[in-house]
Amino acid sequence: MDVLSNLHEADSDEIAVPAEDEAAMRCVQLLSDAGLRPTRHRLALGQMLLQGDHRHVTAESLYDEAMAANLRLSLATVYNTLNQFTEAGLLRRIAADGVKSFFDTDTSVHPHFYMEGEDVLVDVAGGLAFSKVPEALPGHEIARLDVIVHLRRKRVSS
Numbered sequence: 058m059d060v061l062s063n064l065h066e067a068d069s070d071e072i073a074v075p076a077e078d079e080a081a082m083r084c085v086q087l088l089s090d091a092g093l094r095p096t097r098h099r100l101a102l103g104q105m106l107l108q109g110d111h112r113h114v115t116a117e118s119l120y121d122e123a124m125a126a127n128l129r130l131s132l133a134t135v136y137n138t139l140n141q142f143t144e145a146g147l148l149r150r151i152a153a154d155g156v157k158s159f160f161d162t163d164t165s166v167h168p169h170f171y172m173e174g175e176d177v178l179v180d181v182a183g184g185l186a187f188s189k190v191p192e193a194l195p196g197h198e199i200a201r202l203d204v205i206v207h208l209r210r211k212r213v214s215s
């Protein structure tokens with residue numbers, strides 16, 4: 058990809074949202090509360106992601122969704138925007154394996170099932186209780202606790 062056009066795209070101008078577009082205005086508010094300028098791409102992806110039910114997406118799955126909605130942006134822009142949302146605390150990144158990162162719109166600590174080979178991440182219903190969380194090492198505190206239960210299809214014996 059052309060680096061300059063990518064930079065230009067990532068730095069798209071702030072846009073003016075008509076006040077009667079309430080969903081967009083809520084998204085503008087959400088972004089500015091998180092310290093992000095409401096650019097065209099942030100607003101488009103923010104409205105797809107941050108309003109409605111909690112979701113788990115990858116950069117690729119969100120890119121496909123954006124293409125289906127006729128949004129003109131690159132996979133790199135989707136990835137950059139997801140990272141900006143994550144740094145601003147709007148999303149939580151979950152590394153399911155060495156390659157694949159999911160972005161969770163529910164930023165609370167909660168356990169997940171990851172279906173290996175199917176690239177699907179879902180919440181474990183009912184939560185998970187820990188009877189004993191380890192003490193942090195001296196001079197440290199626990200920053201977060203990730204629990205991913207990896208699932209695979211049972212082999213059907215023939």
Ligand SMILES: [Zn+2]
Nearest residue numbers: 161163179180
């Ligand atoms: Zn989740």
